[in-house]
Amino acid sequence: SQTIHQWPATLVQPVGSPLSLECTVEGTSNPNLYWYRQAAGRGLQLLFYSVGIGQISSEVPQNLSASRPQDRQFILSSKKLLLSDSGFYLCAWSHFRELFFGSGTQLSVL
């Protein structure tokens, strides 16, 4: 069966520090991979998606970037965090049918 791993579960970072969140999927190949953000009291916002290695589509201009160095690995990064980057970050995967989510990372930028 397929599983998705996302870490860390919580992260507290100072403004201006770098960020790296990692997501890996097991039990499937060539999945579509996604990064979503959920700000407090707001809906899910799609940040990036990838249909293959090295293929990244950005949905909103922002302080973040994404990379897919391997088929089942998706990384969300920032060189310098802003206060507005705080939120709940979710990784997800699909094969054009069901979408499956990881457990999320709660990021607090102080």
Add this chain to the structure above:
Amino acid sequence: KQEVTQIPAALSVPEGENLVLNCSFTDSAIYNLQWFRQDPGKGLTSLLLIQSSQREQTSGRLNASLDKSSGRSTLYIAASQPGDSATYLCAVRRIQGAQKLVFGQGTRLTINP
């Protein structure tokens, strides 16, 4: 542009009641529709997936229906339990640009013992 709306934003009912959550979408050209559950501070759990050719899907006490022509889906929860308390989200996958889902804002459901 596809927009997804969920009404009500919050709902509180006594235990044992049957209830309906609503989801509406503006563009009927969808590939599928998915219902999720989210507990506080947790990721989203997939509940039901309805393909565009289907009218409904059932899983245990949950039944989801889809009416593409009217742009509506409902999630029916039978014999509600306190453990059903969570936020429920619907999401539609468009035919064009099918890599992406469009989410509603969710309905926060509270089941009172």
